[in-house]
Amino acid sequence: MRKAERLFEVIQLLRLAREPISAQQIAKELGSSQRSVYRDISALKAQNVPIRGEAGIGYILEKGFDMPPLMLTSDELDAAVLGAHWVASRGEPDLAKAAHNFLAKIEVVVPERLRGQVLEPATSVAPVVPTKEMVSSSFLRNAIRLHRKISLVYEDGSGARTERVVWPILLGYRDAGRILAAWCECRSGFRYFRTERMISADIQAQRIPENARALRARWRSAMDHERASYAKQPKGEE
Known part of the structure; x- marks a missing residue:
């Protein structure tokens, strides 16, 4: 080193x-x-x-110390480039464009000896078929940042449609699509909504009444409890 x-x-x-x-x-x-x-x-x-x-x-x-920008190790640069390529291939158009812009910026500012790791990275991401969405993931991310409720028309796996009012918490990105974690007023509980099944969505003027950090902590606690309960269930014989 x-x-x-x-x-x-x-x-x-x-x-x-x-x-x-x-x-x-x-x-x-x-x-x-x-x-x-x-x-x-x-x-x-x-x-x-x-x-x-x-x-x-x-x-x-001591608190308040700021390091010079982009003092990256080789492994940290590989991690950043790999993450940007993943987002570029799996994010919605706005986020994919931001990932490409990030790569262009980091190529300019990293030391010369590390520039090759951006131009010819040692890692790669498998291509995927883009997920078709009627509700933009950029729209959902904006609602999360604004901490506003969303009025949602959602279609389940059988094709039945329901109208919900949800409190968006975070948007999860996967190879096979994206999922919104939210508190559902209709079900009085935390639920997951696949973006490709969202028919329409509107951001309400009303802010979510619960503090964002507290809401996310409550969601994490509920998910931990759910995982613990699942782990205790008896497993079937193979």
């Missing part, structure tokens, strides 16, 4: 730590020696990186 990348990794560990982290812990994470960590900490402090602490006690990064 290059020194610049190692220093970046030290900063990342300190940024993620909720309490002082020892040189021994840092060395274990980086696969280096404590002596190297001490040298790295000294080098970072010499560059005015606000690190508090000392050997034998632990180190912590």
